[in-house]
Amino acid sequence: MEEISIEDAFVDLYCEEEEDPAWTCDDCKAEYYETGTDGKALCRHVKTTVYNVSHQLVFQPQETPVGVVESYIMINCTRDETLQETTETKNSAEISNLPNKNSFEGETKKQRASSVVNNNPQEKSFCNPEENRMKRQKETEKLLRRLQLQDPHQKMLSSENFVKISPPMKQTNEISEEDLACAFVQRLMMLDYRARYIPVQRENSDVNNSQAFPVSESADTDDDDLDALFSTSTDLDQSKENHVHPMDVQMAVLHCSDSLLKQKIITKLSQCQYALPLLVPDPASTNILCPLWTFRQITKTWKISKINANSTTVTMKSMPICEAKTPMVSFFRLGSMSLSKSQLMNAMINDRHNTFFHRNCPGSTKSRHLMDGVAEIAWYCPAGKPNDLFNDCIAFCNLHGDSLAIVKQCEILTEMSSVIVVLVPTLEKGHESSAVILMLYKSSKPLIILSADSECAAVQMKPQKYKLGLKERSQSDVSEELKTIIRSIISGPHTSFQLETMAKVSGVKVDEDAEVCLKGRSLAVELVKMIQRMDITKIKEKFLPCQGQLWYEWCKINKELHHLKGHIEKEKCQKIKQLMELRQKQCDVSNSQLMTLFIRNLKDLQPNDREYFLKWTQILIDALSTDDLSSILQSYDKTWSEVLELKKKHDKSVQLKEKQTELEQLSKKLQSATFGLEHMFREMGQIYEAHKSLKKQSLDHQSEWSKYPELAADLMIKGHPMELMDGDAGHVPLIWISSLLQEVIKKLGDQRVFVLSVLGVQSSGKSTMLNAMFGLQFAVSAGRCTKGAYMQLVELSEEIKKDYKFDYILVVDTEGIRALELAGNASLHRDNELATFVVGLGNMTLINIFGENPADMQDVLQIVVQAFMRMKKVELSPSCVFVHQNVTDIAAAEKNMDGKRRLQEKLDKMAQLAAKEEVCECECFSDVIAFDVQKDVKYFAQLWEGSPPMAPPNPGYSESVQELKTIILSKASKSKGITLSHFSTKVQDLWNALMNENFVFSFKNTQEIAVYRKLEVQYGDWTWALRSEMLKIENQLYPKIKNGQLDKVELSDLCKEMSKRYKDITKDIAAYFEKDKDKEMLVQWQHRFENKIKELHDELIRGVKRKLDEVIHQNNARRELDNKKTEFENKLFQKSKELAHVLKCITKEEELEVQFRTVWEDRVKELTSDIKPIEDINLKEDQFLVLRDLGVEDGLIDESRKNMKYKSLSETGNYSYYTTYKNKLKFFVKTLGYEEQESIRSFTKNVETECLATLEKKPIATTGYRSTYLQELAKTIKQKVSEFESGSNFTFKKEFTVDLSLYVFDRAESWLLQSHEQYKDNNDVHTYLDSKKSEYYNIFRSFCKGSSSAVVFGEMMCKNLKASAVEAVSNKTAVDIAGEMMCSFPAFSENRLNLEKHVLTSLAEKEDFTSLITYIRDPRRQVEAFIKEEVKKYLSTAQNDKARTILKKNTEDINRLISQALFDATEKLKKEGGDIETWVEEFSSKLEPDLTLNTISCQNVTDINNFVFLKEEIEKGLKVIMKEMSCLSLKTVNDSRQKPEQILIDQLCNCCWKRCPFCSAVCTNTMKDHSPGKHSVPFHRPCAVNGVHYRDTDIFCINFCTTLVASDKEFYPDGVSQELFPYKQYHRAGERFASWSITPDASMLAYWKWFVCRFQKDLEKHYELKFQGKGEIPDDWKKNSKKDAIESLNEM
Secondary structure (H helix, E strand, C coil): CCCCCCCCCCECCCCCCCCCCCEECCCCCCEECECCCCCCECCCCCCEEEEEECCEEEEEECCCCCCCCCEEEEEECCCCCCEEEEEECCCCCCHHHCCCCCCCCCCCCCCEECCCCCCCCCCCCCCCHHHHHHHHHHHHHHHHHHCCCCCCCCCCECCHHHHCECCCCCCHHHCCHHHHHHHHHHHHHCCCHHHHHCCCCCCCCCCCCHHHCCCCCCCCCHHHHHHHHHCCCCCCCCCCCCCCCHHHHHHHHHHCECHHHHHHHHHHHHHCCCCEEEEEECCCCCCEEECHHHHCCCEEEEEEEEECCCCEEEEEEEEECCCCCECEEEEEECCCCCCCHHHHHHHHHCCCCCCCCCCCCCCCCCCCCCCCCCEEEEEECCECCCCCCCCCCEEEEEEEEECCCCHHHHHHHHHHCCEEEEEECCCCCCCCCHHHHHHHHHCCCCEEEEECCCCCCCEEEECCEEEEECCCCCHHHHHHHHHHHHHHHHHCCCCCECHHHHHHCCCEEEHHHCHHHHHHHHHHHHHHHHHCCCCHHHHHHHHCHHHCHHHHHHHHHHHHCCCCCCCHHHHHHHHHHHHHHHHHHHHHCCCCHHHHHHHHHHHHCCHHHHHHHHHHHHHHHHHHHHHHHHHHHHHHHHHHHHHHHHHHCCCCCHHHHHHHHHHHHHHHHHHHHCCCHHHHHHHHHHHHHHHHHCCCCCCCCCCHHHHHHHHHHHHHHCCCCEEEEECCCCECCHHHHHHHHHHHHHHHCCCEEEEEEEEEECCCCHHHHHHHHHCCCCCCCCCCCCCEEEEEEEEECHHHHCCCCCCEEEEEEECCECCCCCCHHHHHHHHHHHHHHHHHHCCEEEEEEECCCHHHHHHHHHHHHHHHHHHHHCCCCCEEEEEEEEECCCCCHHHHHHHHHHHHHHHHHHHHHHHHHHCCCCCCHHHCCCCCCCCCEEEEECCECCCCCCCCECHHHHHHHHHHHHHHHHHHCCCCCEEHHHHHHHHHHHHHHHCCCCHHHHCCCHHHHHHHHHHHHHHHHHHHHHHHHHHHHHHHHHHHHHCCCCCCCCHHHHHHHHHHHHHHHHHHHHHHHHHCCCHHHHHHHHHHHHHHHHHHHHHHHHHHHHHHHHHHHHHHHCHHHHHHHHHHHHHHHHHHHHHHHHCCCCCCHHHHHHHHHHHHHHHHHHHCCCCCCCCCCCHHHHHHHHHHHCCCCHHHHHHHHHHCHHHHHHHCCCCHHHEEECCHHHHHCCCCCHHHHHHHHHHHHHHHHHHHHHHHCCCHHHHCCCCHHHHHHHHHHHHHHHHHHHCCCEEECHHHHHHHHHHHHHHHHHHHHHHHHHHHHHHCHHHHHHHHHHHHHHHHHHHHCCCCHHHHHHHHHHHHHHHHHHHHHHHHHHHHHHHHHHHHCCCCCCCHHHHHHHHHHHHHHHCCHHHHHHHHHCHHHHHHHHHHHHHHHHHHCCCHHHHHHHHHHHHHHHHHHHHHHHHHHHHHHHHHCCCHHHHHHHHHHHHCCCCCCCCCCCCCCCCCCCHHHHHHHHHHHHHHHHHHHHCCCHHHHHCCCCCHHHHHHHHHCCCCCCECCCCCCECCCCCCCCCCCCECCCCCCEHHHHCCECCCCCEECCCEHHHHCCCCCEECCCCCCCCCEEHHHHHHHCHHHHCECCCCCCCCCHHHHHHHHHCHHHHHHHHCCECCHHHCCCHHHHHCCHHHHHHHHHHC
């Protein structure tokens, strides 16, 4: 017997049964009444014939004769839902001959039946409908439980559940019943139509296991075996549940999904060419639902071909399927049949694809619960080809189940159909279907009757009424006849069906009536009403004006701003002004009614309501534009074909030009007609950018436009794609994108994302692939679908987050390169721009190649390879995977290997070509990027399984998508991605660089710069930690050496002292590089910074050793004097003591002083009788004599001294006064060229540096000053001047040599005087004795007053302690104040750039031209002056509270130290005994290392033995000392050996001081030698600041070098060169230029523009040049105030 048609749904009938069944079937274990002739219970294992007698069912077993048509009745067993099948034959026995008649009576048991044979078609059920409904509800709940869809706490399934990136889909053999629903949706999202055929993993499913199949246990003997073999039943356990029917899975998922996910599922089902639910009985009620909302996103495209006299006209139509008016052919089944209606319908639409599920589909089962009464609909769409089945779009509707039992749906479809096709078991009058057939036959609807028991071919009974026989006829014959009849009917007048009309059908509940859907629709309708009857090409012009011509014009001018010619600064100011005017115009037109309403709705609606509003808005907009777009596209296609034909003929005629012009106009029209939500979001962005650019902010509250980024951020987080690059204007709206991403960061945190970008040719399936891979919403259609670039966030699911180092994948979809509507160089430039942009953005880029033709690939590959090469040159390292789509045979391994080999060859060739273009060496593609052709190439099957529009997606395609997704995630697992903030800056950097002609030299990695600046701050902290520790060690050792207690210092000793601190710092460095959030970027500098710290450590140690060695050297040089000092002191002490004993009777202070002075002078004469005093030096006189000896006239020397020009020789603006050209033809030249001026200035500084270095090597501090030192300097200067002249085209006048000599002498003067003073202090006995006079007077006076030796010694000790304590406290306080200022003083607390800002701010506030020129000419000198000034202010103003606190603390620390040392030394001698020398040694040792005492001779105080008394005396003096020290002036601190200003200068000025070769801007790198990193500065200056002028003129050049390097202008590298170099290639002009990185920018910094305007006359006077002609100052510069100038420094 044939199986029942299992797509026919069940109707529950509750039948009556006797209380005590007589028999139980051993096969199915179900209870039945005794009805058979042999006394056995009948069940589905016995074939029976059913007779109908007065509504009683009588059963009689009977063999069915061969060839007799059978009809089926299906009865479910009560307990285990097994089925009873019975047959009815035409040649049944007469009723009177039936021996055994039983009727169903009693009221005990419920059974299910699909139909009951009844002569009265109106009387279909013997059961209670409510009980029927309850039973169905229970079955539905059971099904949902099996599918894990009915958790009481579970919300409706939503899109968010399936957009997240989850673990890879399980293999087919691993899917359990619980996974079915999830697997179905996941596969459907990947366009795998096999989602409907997922086999479920079952127990014991191993096919290799013989026990995997049931084994019969019914017989043990051979005879029994034969009985079992011929038996129609089996005794196996049939109680197990069948697996879930595939259509039940689909319907269960739909029932459990929210409306948005339903819509997505139905859209995907439509793409898979499956029939869609049109009418759905509600499982929980008696309602019939029409899911109209779910159809709203489906658009169908088809081509209508009309045959005229000699030609065929093909018209393309594309429209939302809800609006399409098409004929509808509905199929009904009346009664039970063996023929599958669904299978027959598939043959009508697509005989290669099961559009409607039928009994022979994989996974089909006999039990099904949710398809009862479901009507499914599918559309046939012709392709405009001769083999089309129908010439126009037709809807086919299939009502599942027996239509006799599904009256309501049948009536609805009958009313709405254009043609009705009815399948019946028989056309006999007495049959149950006859009444329905009669009714349909009499109606006006075209009717086709298919009869199962008839063999006749198609017959027209009367107009539009046909019948066909099915018996013993092939399905293909029936199908062809049906198609012919349907074509005939619809070729004439017929009714049309439109989905939207379902909302008006009585008795049907439409999902769009839900409140949230109605609200979204009403708001969207209100919005779209404004544009409803407008020409589609005019909508954007009227309602979205900000993104139209104003925006295109802005983009054009902005690009021109990066390619300036002529008067660059003037032109730049004009263009900036134009940009601002355009922004103002955008602001003026930004309040269109459409956008106001749109934004208000976005702002006011709750997130869920907002989703419906946006969906409806897009649906309604699409509906408006579909027809117009179809028409334009068709015209475009036609014109393009004509252009190609003319080009093939090499036709250069006017006709070709006309057609090309027409094509261009159509392209613009197409651009204007394309209108969607993305354009409204773009308008939001432009409104925001316009207002933000003009800084328009409301005074009392935040303006409306300032909320736009937040609204867009909410949508982006919800999964909406956001436009990254405007495809129409070809521009990235940087202000909008930056603010949008900033808002996303505020809401999500600065999450790490893995950026996946895609690049490929137009219409190669990039967006389709991304949508299938991640369930995204990128727009897809033929032609240029994606314009520009879009980004969409996809979150990783919680299950897999732990395996990755990022939380999101940011997918960047792009428009296709080599687009048809763009042509020539413009196309190539745009493609290069786009490729570079998306490759630079992506951590990984998918390169999408379409087809197998190498010629098609070549252009794309060249663009891609060049983009990767650029990334390598700017030190970005993305990865790539090549996706080779539309490959015919992806299974052929040999073919794939050959394809990979050819691809590798192509890539290598393209790499070599790109290397020439980018001027670098490269032999193969793997030199550019890490690439393995075996692993990084993925072949894709073609998308469609056949020819669109009726072709379903190729299952191989979705397999390829899944494999590619696995590859991407595998590679991504090794990446840390980047933060959203880094992504934001990367967008800015890449686009800014692309705006300029040379991407590589224009690229500036802002994120990298920011990370480096932060590292510089850390570097400053590390270096300060080292320096402060070294200063502490120096302060401990210096007094010991000074006092002669230490005469040798080894490097190893200093290293040992520093080891602990150095080790801690190296640990901090390692931790910073390992743990910082930007560690991947930091790693490139780790080795360099570690080396720099080590170098600084070694340098500090060597520097301190040099200092201490110098002190030791000085000590050794004055040893003779020191020996004399000891002798003198002993003699003076003894003489004072003796004199005091003689004069102790004198009490008056004046008399004592007179007596002491007399004795002192005599004693000094006696001690110094043979020693000549060291005289002071007269440098002025020596300088005069030295210059006279060189042959310089006295008058010239006097004149130079008088005018004092030499004082600022290195800052002279114009050296023309000092020079004469060698070539007499140059006599007419008024001034030196800029390069010559700079060479003289540089020469002056070099001579100064060299001469001072030579002089400082002289041992003046130890051996004294000699005038010969100046003679050596003067001779060196004269020689250097001669050498310089020999290489120049001019000579110096004698005045220059004089001024240069005086300039060097002036710079050396302070050092000479200081060194000589030091020599004098160390070596002059007279000076020494003068310093001791007051000390010995005090000793003398004490003895005169009768003081004991202990008292006098205590006073001496206190004097010594005071000197040492003051020095120690001052030095310690100096270091601490420097440390405090490093931490808390804004100018000193960060990096070099920060210091630069504060210096410039200070200079602007003072408005002192001389200081500014000093800064320009000698920035270090001015920075040092700034540090000194700030330290002075810090110590002298209200801020000195902190400094006073530091001083007080250090004083208290020293007091505690001395007090404790006194106590410890005295206690030790009390216990152990000892003399005064022992006590002094013990006391001194206790003070170390913080305090070191000068050596005190104990020779004259050996009588002291009461050390407690001595301690008390010292403590008395100590109180006085501490009181005096508490009043110590901070000036004393700054005058100490360790000066805070010098400490800060050493720390802050130990950096790079190289200056820009064009504008003299100083490099702001905190590290002195930062190679291989190039010199750089955030903002450069106008070249006029540095005195640059046009050669052979006196006109300033006011251009910024950052603008010049983007221009076509040229320059001379020096004063003598005749070779010009393009500014764009400035690095070729020599090492001085190549060592700088000067990136093009808009040079918007107002500071130097203000400076030029404020000091215009000063600059003209200083340089003797003029701001006129080409050097005229633009008017816009004059608008900058001092406040603007200072505020602009914050941009640095």
